[in-house]
Amino acid sequence: MSHPTINVRCFRYDPETDPAPRFQDYRVPLVEGEMSVQDCLNHIREQLDPGLAYCMNCRLGFCQRCILKVNGKVVLACETAVEGDIVVEPVNASEVIRDLWCEST
Amino acid sequence: MAEALYDRDITCDVLVVGSEGSGGQAAVNAARAGLDVLIASKGKMSRCGASQMAGADFNLDGRSAIALGLPGDDRDSPQRFCEDLVREGFHLGNQRMVEKYVEYAAKNTADLLEWGMPVYRFEQVHAEEMARGLITSGVKWVRILRRKVREMGIRVLEDTMVVDLLSGEGRACGAVALDLKSGEIVLIRARAVVLCTGGWQQAYHFNSAAADLTGDGQAMAFRAGAEMIGMEMVQYIPATMLWPPMARKSILPYIMMETEAGPFVQLLNSEGERFMQRYDPTTMEQSTKEIVAIAGELEVEEGRGSPHGGVYFALKHLTPEGIDFVWGKFKGFLDENRDKRSEFRKLLPRLLEMAKTEDLEVGNAVHFMVGGIRVNERTETGIPGLYAAGECSGGLWGSVRVASATTQVGAQGRIAGEACPAYINGVEHIEPDKDQLEAIRERIRAPLRRTEGVPPIEFLERMHGVTDEYLRVIREGEGLESAYDELSWMRRDEAARLYVSTSKTKRLNFEWQLCLELENMLLCLEMSTLASLRREESRGGFYRRDFPHTDNDRWCVNTVISNRDGEPSLRLEDPVVTSIPLPAGRMTFEEAVASGTASLKRGEVER
Ligand SMILES: Cc1cc2nc3c(=O)[nH]c(=O)nc-3n(C[C@H](O)[C@H](O)[C@H](O)COP(=O)(O)OP(=O)(O)OC[C@H]3O[C@@H](n4cnc5c(N)ncnc54)[C@H](O)[C@@H]3O)c2cc1C
Ligand code: FES
Numbered sequence: 061m062s063h064p065t066i067n068v069r070c071f072r073y074d075p076e077t078d079p080a081p082r083f084q085d086y087r088v089p090l091v092e093g094e095m096s097v098q099d100c101l102n103h104i105r106e107q108l109d110p111g112l113a114y115c116m117n118c119r120l121g122f123c124q125r126c127i128l129k130v131n132g133k134v135v136l137a138c139e140t141a142v143e144g145d146i147v148v149e150p151v152n153a154s155e156v157i158r159d160l161w162c163e164s165t
Numbered sequence: 166m167a168e169a170l171y172d173r174d175i176t177c178d179v180l181v182v183g184s185e186g187s188g189g190q191a192a193v194n195a196a197r198a199g200l201d202v203l204i205a206s207k208g209k210m211s212r213c214g215a216s217q218m219a220g221a222d223f224n225l226d227g228r229s230a231i232a233l234g235l236p237g238d239d240r241d242s243p244q245r246f247c248e249d250l251v252r253e254g255f256h257l258g259n260q261r262m263v264e265k266y267v268e269y270a271a272k273n274t275a276d277l278l279e280w281g282m283p284v285y286r287f288e289q290v291h292a293e294e295m296a297r298g299l300i301t302s303g304v305k306w307v308r309i310l311r312r313k314v315r316e317m318g319i320r321v322l323e324d325t326m327v328v329d330l331l332s333g334e335g336r337a338c339g340a341v342a343l344d345l346k347s348g349e350i351v352l353i354r355a356r357a358v359v360l361c362t363g364g365w366q367q368a369y370h371f372n373s374a375a376a377d378l379t380g381d382g383q384a385m386a387f388r389a390g391a392e393m394i395g396m397e398m399v400q401y402i403p404a405t406m407l408w409p410p411m412a413r414k415s416i417l418p419y420i421m422m423e424t425e426a427g428p429f430v431q432l433l434n435s436e437g438e439r440f441m442q443r444y445d446p447t448t449m450e451q452s453t454k455e456i457v458a459i460a461g462e463l464e465v466e467e468g469r470g471s472p473h474g475g476v477y478f479a480l481k482h483l484t485p486e487g488i489d490f491v492w493g494k495f496k497g498f499l500d501e502n503r504d505k506r507s508e509f510r511k512l513l514p515r516l517l518e519m520a521k522t523e524d525l526e527v528g529n530a531v532h533f534m535v536g537g538i539r540v541n542e543r544t545e546t547g548i549p550g551l552y553a554a555g556e557c558s559g560g561l562w563g564s565v566r567v568a569s570a571t572t573q574v575g576a577q578g579r580i581a582g583e584a585c586p587a588y589i590n591g592v593e594h595i596e597p598d599k600d601q602l603e604a605i606r607e608r609i610r611a612p613l614r615r616t617e618g619v620p621p622i623e624f625l626e627r628m629h630g631v632t633d634e635y636l637r638v639i640r641e642g643e644g645l646e647s648a649y650d651e652l653s654w655m656r657r658d659e660a661a662r663l664y665v666s667t668s669k670t671k672r673l674n675f676e677w678q679l680c681l682e683l684e685n686m687l688l689c690l691e692m693s694t695l696a697s698l699r700r701e702e703s704r705g706g707f708y709r710r711d712f713p714h715t716d717n718d719r720w721c722v723n724t725v726i727s728n729r730d731g732e733p734s735l736r737l738e739d740p741v742v743t744s745i746p747l748p749a750g751r752m753t754f755e756e757a758v759a760s761g762t763a764s765l766k767r768g769e770v771e772r
Contacts, residue, residue: 105675118213119414
């Protein structure tokens, strides 16, 4: 059975090597049943690009370390369901350590 | 110029590895005695590990509860609590450790109450016959510990993974850590080290715990020469969410089964049958965790499982109003205690909404590690200056955890913190030797330096393939042998080829961290498999299909694993007995469960 695929546009930046932040697009298949933003990021890291940096710990809303900006809104990635294309950014782009992980993460 | 052995160094009296339930208590208690304490945590304090996710219930005997102003039962006593713990753990528990658990359960609770931990209720938990459970929230617990640690000015290194321990003159003298954000190698000099690193749940594909629990403490202790005990004893939680992905790993269905909603829950197989009636017709879904887990797994084996390899948690037979009523009860509890836990507030109502129209897929998740680093009642590992407290340690529970782990970790954390001052008095810092530092640095750097080999994600999938296939609730000799061959080959031959396959940056490099964690998870799995193979019986939470009896005549013994030239070597050891004699005889697993289980389930409630 084929599933709809969405576009996940991720903020990428390594302040030590990159002249400026950029966005990278990944195609992520949605499975049947609810998927979270974190499930999408996990899919990217496990299947497409293990180099993507983001933070997660508990997967269930306890640690609050997966805080991110999704389509411009600050949310917890593990708690936020995905329905269509998304743009994922760090909460504070001015203090990024790498990609989606910033000092206050 | 020769490469530096480390990038930064820090000196302290006591290094506590792990910042949560056990680590926080250990640090506070060592600092209370005036020691200079440093905590190193792979995550951020109060935002990592299993502690934040706990229910949480703290146990203490009725009399001690009354002394603390809680509504305890005066028929209870510390001795009675000890007896229950030993019997329900099927007699493998170290009785001196159990006695200390009970003694320090009260001390730990007193600390937490003094520091402001809220009490939601005091009630019966873990099927105990008397109220011994103080109900609170795990999130609040760890935040209170964090506040205390901050108040005392204890230094905390966060997002810092301790990789290996250092020793000199036969003593622990510090550790080497990797600062995950900067990629720097940090040398930590310490006069004593307390490991509080939790379990190795991530070695299993389907688990209920946090991402940082990868058996680092157990593995580094083993490499340093410490022993492990009861590594075959792994606790599974039946009725953990399997699907949809967003709810995966949540133990909410199980929690519901433990509440007043429990008797309304039905577990169904793919044919819609309440399969528990074939396994335990009297108590059905309310049977013990172990029996429910085994039954579910048998259904899956026989082709009556759900699409993602579990069974169904059903409430559909209730009316929608009935389901709303169940949610109302939870919500009332949360409102009353101003508890904001998102799993309860957000996920639970969604799942209950789903349950009105469809059955939820649930399965057996690896939840708690009963075995671990072998310690005595003073949390000493046998290596001078090295202590282990909390879930990373073993020996307390025997073959199944029958009371609160949150109590265990707080109690043992406090014991370890209290043990440090006396030990440290007169112990000087030892400068770690260069060869040791160099070997550790090489181990850390190698996966980053390699340009080809096995990518860690692929390796992880293979390892999970082994656990999914052979290291399940139901175990048997042939499968365990296959698992052992595969795991030991992976550790001896393949792990040396792990490499960072994409970005070679040192900062927040997930692949790099995973390479280091994989070696630890593999070692834990291998030791667990070795011990499982050796135990030719079934006991408590441990079940062998090819040896389904509980055999007290031959197997009322613990498996102990020591490090012989770097390889795990297993021996058997009698449990430590103080006052409760070991049982004799052989019985079926079901008979044993019935005799061991808490009195309530045995129908022996005293009036
Ligand atoms: C979902 C869930 C619910 C639970 N509910 C209950 C309950 O209701 N009642 C109960 O009694 N028990 C419960 N438990 C079990 C209980 O929460 C744990 O056993 C207990 O909290 C473990 O505490 P700990 O301090 O030993 O380890 P953890 O809380 O797991 O902390 C481990 C710490 O070690 C750190 N660490 C690990 N490796 C390294 C390293 N290499 N370097 C530096 N730091 C490291 C981690 O980052 C973390 O800080 C539950 C467990 C889970 C997963
Ligand atoms: S991963 Fe912990 S809150 Fe999202």
